Structure formats: structure tokens, C-alpha cells
Amino acid sequence: MTQLKKAMAGRITEEMERVAVREGLSAEDICQKVREGTVVIPANINHRGLEPCGIGEGLTTKINANIGTSSVYTSIEEELQKLRVAIEAGADTIMDLSTGPELDACRKRILEASKVPVGTVPIYQAAVEALDKYGSIVAMTAEDLFQVIEKQAQDGVDFMTVHCGVTLEVIERLKKRGRIADIVSRGGSFLTGWMLHHEKENPLYEQFDRLLSIAEKYDVTLSLGDGLRPGCLADATDSPQIQELIILGELVERAREAGVQVMVEGPGHVPLNQVEANVVLEKQLCRGAPFYVLGPVVTDVAPGYDHISAAIGGAIAAAAGADFLCYVTPAEHLGLPTIEDVREGVITARIAAHAADLVKGIKKAWEWDKEMAAARKNLDWTKQIELAIDPYKAKQYRQQRNPEDGDTCSMCNQFCAMKIVGEYLGKKAEKC
């Protein structure tokens, strides 16, 4: 039985209890939210050693780090190192997006090594194998795709991106509307190519019940992918994107009826002032299903800095109610990230998530900031570094740019405002 089915039966699971402790909420609350579908706990029954993580309304904003080989960078060892670095840096979940060789082995090793929930996009493996087997991605059969899904579910994958909303109707709207960047979702592009080639409906849509029965069997949380997400600002919030979202909303209901946990993926590339509207739309059209946004980046012109562009969009999205942020690394749009890029991407996404958690009124988020404020006021540098979101980098800066014994910093030194005001207003910050 899935977490959702158990919640519907009024049963509080161990996973719900552990999520409750982590969030500082009651297990009854978590159970209620899972029942309503506003929170998911991706926890495949076959993922051993998993530390369960809740994603959704009322919880802290979670962040995901994508790792995985490509046909250019094929080292599984390196991806396992990225996994460790990402988790150490604070990633709440990992997605294995490998498209290199030995996909089964790679996924199994990631699942073994990961205490956090692991997600995949099964159509990647289906596409890679179709290219190997038939020499063409579009030669893939629906059967091939479902076999991959079942295999990955059996292996213990906790959540899967499935682009069920890329329907013939949506592609028609895409053609009618016209876009600069058309489709930038890999999974979306494979399916679109397949559908146009075969002149057939999306098998993930047509056989959605089959997908549900696999998900139900292993308690895989479905992450309904946004194959039509805008790939540039000019394409944002257009008719194909919103048409797909309407369909995803309908599929959310079908998933819930089947007892399958479900969340919805979102853009992408979005102008800053459209981000909130995108969140409102998802929450309304998809009946409060957790929203998993990919960035969004708020400009197209910042390759090399897309982690920052995504932090802007992600913070705004999460403050407006998005629940789950996919990290973006500095390598986005330019190549496969390095280990250092992964680390930078995770910390940056955490900053966005935390900025939003303050807005969401998460109590421990406020406590953290207040403790830092008091440490600053008290010129307590040890505490400041300890409280930093990345103590390692904060310490590096502190050590490199300051005399060893100073109580101020090399920017102001004896002209430190904290110090001067302290003398005249004569007080230390209270411990928070």
C-alpha cells in the first residue's frame, strides 16, 4: 500500500512520523496532508536505507540535485561523488538523469548510496536503449517504455518524471501558437518526436492507468513532467504550456483516485513577474498538488550564472507556494556540471529555498536568521561561520581576507558600525 492509501485509511506510517519530526509538525498533520495530496513522501518500498522526506504545503521548501552520466562523461564513480557532495551540501533529493552506458548499474549504485529519495526520468533510458537497439529513438515501442518504468520502479526509484501531458492536442496548440524555442524538455522532445513520427497519441497518456498500477505497486511518486515548459522567456506562460498543465491537473485527480502520490513539474524560463502566476495556476489547476519547479531562470542571457538566475526565480516561486526546487548549476546550458558545480548549485538553491521559507513563516528558518543577526551584532565570528549556510566558504573568506586576531573585518576594521553603535547604545544582542 502506498503512503497515500495508508493515509486514506487513516494509518500513520513510520515515514510520516519521521517526516513530522523533521518538519516540527505532528504526525497527524502530515498524514492529513498526504491524504489531501498536498504533501507527498516519495518512498519506494524497495529503496532500503531511505530517510523519508516530505514535499509540499506547510513544509520547508525542498531542493533536488540532478546528477548522472552523459554519453560524453561516462564515469559512474564521478556521479557517485556528485551524489555525496550534493547530499553533504544539503540536497533533499537526487535525480539520476544518466544517459551514458550501463544505465542499470549506474542507477542501482546511486540507489544503494543514497539515503535521500532518488528520482529518474525513465524515458531517458528507453530512448538510449532504443538508439542502441533500433538505431533511432522514435523506434522505441510503448512496451519498451513501460518495461523500463517497471524495472526502475522495482529497483527502488522513489519518484519518476513522466511527461504524460504531452498530448496530440498540446502539440497542435504548440504548432498554432509558435514559439522561439519550441520544446526544451528532453523527455518532451523524445515523446513529441515519437508521436509525430508514428502519428499516435502519447503512450504515457493513453496508458496512464498502466503507469498508475506500476506506481501503486512500488509506491513510486509520479512527478508529472512539463514537456512543454518554456525554453526561453518569450515562450513563457503560453497556450501549449497551460494546455499541458490543464491536462496534468486532470491526471493528478486520476492518480489520487488510484492511491498514487503525485506532484507536478513547472517551468523553466519565466519572466520574474510571471512566476507567481505560474504557481497560482498550478495550485488551482492541479488541486494543490506539490509543485516542483525547474529554476525558473528569469533571463536567457546568463549562461555561466544560471544558478543565480534560477535562485531569483526559485525564491519567488517558493515564496508564492512552490514546494520543491530543482537546482540549476553554473554549467546549465553549457555542459554537464562538475563536482564543484554541483556543490555551488545545491548551496544556491538552498539559499532560494530558505529565503522562501522565511516568507512561508517556517519557525526554524526565522530562528536561524535571528541567531546569525545576534552573532553579527556580537562580533562573534566563530558563531557566524558555524551558522553560515556554507561554513566552509564563509571560513575561507574570513581567513583569507582578515588579520587573524581581529574582532571586526577588513572592510571596516576600526570603523565597524556594530562596534561604534555598541559603544553608544551600549548593548549586546540577546541570544535568540
Next chain:
Amino acid sequence: MTQLKKAMAGRITEEMERVAVREGLSAEDICQKVREGTVVIPANINHRGLEPCGIGEGLTTKINANIGTSSVYTSIEEELQKLRVAIEAGADTIMDLSTGPELDACRKRILEASKVPVGTVPIYQAAVEALDKYGSIVAMTAEDLFQVIEKQAQDGVDFMTVHCGVTLEVIERLKKRGRIADIVSRGGSFLTGWMLHHEKENPLYEQFDRLLSIAEKYDVTLSLGDGLRPGCLADATDSPQIQELIILGELVERAREAGVQVMVEGPGHVPLNQVEANVVLEKQLCRGAPFYVLGPVVTDVAPGYDHISAAIGGAIAAAAGADFLCYVTPAEHLGLPTIEDVREGVITARIAAHAADLVKGIKKAWEWDKEMAAARKNLDWTKQIELAIDPYKAKQYRQQRNPEDGDTCSMCNQFCAMKIVGEYLGKKAEKC
């Protein structure tokens, strides 16, 4: 005569014409905005070789880079190198915040070397010299302070931060309200110390007309400093901050009546969901005076990444109408920035400004993003790098992480969505 006085007399200046060309607006428009006070053109009559820059409503969002020595890092040469790097990276203005030795020489060399407007905070020099001369900052006399202001104005400083709104009334409100971080503005702390020590009103407030007459003589744009800006999220948007803003609004009117150009500085540390309110308040209380925000950072816990935290706050502020963003570097709260930090700070602030310019409907901002989108769609890597906000970093990533001759990138390679969809929807992006 100041730009404002000329605008009031209906005269279109060369500076207005040059600003108009840069912004793609008519000189009449610029003149009108300067007359209304919603745009300033900081252009000291003694700053030779200046390329004038407009700041305010309807123009692109501008960004400032702070440089300057401290008593720990005293090299003027290094600060001049930061100046060059900042301008190359796209800073619209520079502030010399030096507190090291030889302040006059340092400022003069920066003014000589800078084609962009240069700002200062004169009370820094007054404080440094008071410490030298009398052994204490608070021993500074009002006369000392005004002499420094006059000297800096004569040297050609284009805009000056003056904390005129730190009045006894405001300090009373600060004591009454209570804060974790009290005052974090250096200038604000010097003045507060001085006022509490002498039990006297702020000379910059009491003798505001004297300040105006100096500013009017050299056409120095006053940047009314926010001495009470919050230094942590918990202190944001509180009564001392807003009390000071009310006073600054009154001073804006007095400056305009005297024909002196004026803008207003803002926070600081602000929760994401209070940023817009801060902009609205400034625009209302200060009658549309250009708003110059310092970040704002949206969390206290990100030392080492405060450029990113500030990009989140800055983008939201500028999208809501802030006109001018002070950059924040990764060294913020930890030490004086290095040259590399300055570069990173400028590019990051430009991303925030540009994300906001898209929202502000700046036409050339949209053209830029659309061109990049088309270059991506067409897998035109040369163009993508050329259009990147930092072509240098984009090129580095591209070269390091990709085979030399590929038309895709090492993340997706043959599974590139752009390529696959291009085959089936069969079109290239139009040139924008």
C-alpha cells in the same frame, strides 16, 4: 547651474542628450523626467571625461560597484584595478568608500580614471581624519564634515551619500522599538555616536541648506543615505527605518526646491515578501525620487553567497520600481572584496537588473533575450557565447566541458531536445 535647474528652465543639456541616446528615449523625455525629479543625472561640473548616466523611472536599472581601501588593505593601485574590472564588467557607477591612508589622493586618482559617475560617503573621510587628528571619531566637528564635503564636491564627485535623516527623533524611535542589529550603516553609526556623545542634532539635518548650497554649486547629486537600514531580516521595515524614510521624503522636496538632484537609499536586509512594500513606500514618501537599494539580501545566513542573496532581493526590488542597485560581493559580511569578487559582484547585480528590466518592459532587454533564445534553438554556440552577460565565463565552461567540434553540449549530446524537435517540427528560429 545643475541639470535639474536647467531642466526646470526647459534647457536640454548635452548630458540629457547623451542619456537619451543611451536609453533609446528622446532628449525631451529625459529633460521632463529630470525636471520632475524622477530621473537624476549625477554629473559634477568638475568631473572631466564623464560619460553621463541617467538613473530613475523609465530607464534601464543601473548598478553601482563599491571599491576603496580600508585600514587593512591600503593599496590604491589595487582599488584602481577594481575600478577597471568593475567598469569592464558593466558597472554603471562606482563608489569610492576608502577609509585607508591618503584619501584625497585615492579619490582624485579614481575620479581621473573613471568615465562613469563616482560617488562617495564624505563622512568616512571626516571620521578617518577625526580619528587621526583628535584620536576619536566623535571629536569631529560639524565644520570638519562640511569642509570634507566641499573638498570632495570640488574634486568632482558626482553623487554623495549623506545620512541626513538620522535625527534625534529617529534615534529615540530606535531605542523605543529595539532591534537585534541596531545600526549597520557606517555613516549612520558615526553620526549616531556623534549625536549621542554631544547630545546634539545631526549637522547634516540641521544644516541641510548648507549641504544643498554646496551640492548646487558643483551639481552633486545627493543620495540620501539610510542610516537606519535594517542589518538583519528581523529588523526590516520597522519604525526607525520608516521614520527616517519619512524625513528623507521631506528633504527630497527641499532639495528639489533648491534645484539639487536627489535620490534616496534603501535597505539592506529585507524578507523577500517585504521588498515590494519598501519600494512602494519610498516612491510614495519621496515623491518618485530614484530609489537606490543596497541589495537587499533576503536572508542573513548566506555569507560567502551574499551576492546571490542580494540578486534575489535586488531583482524583486527593481522589478517593483527600484532604479539603482548597489552590488554586493561574495565577500560581504566577511571582508574587503578581492578583484575577482568585484567582478562576480558586478555581473551578479547586472543579472538582477536585467531580470527587472524585462519586467519594466525595456525593449532592448527583451531583444537581447530573444536573440539568445534563437541562438540556442539554432545551436549557434558562437552567438550564444557572444550574447552571454559574461562571455568570458560562458566560453570557459563551453570549452572545458565539451568536445571541440560538437553542435550540442556534453549534458545531452545526441539526446539534445533542440535537435530532436528541430527534426520533427522542422524549423529554425527566426532571427529576432
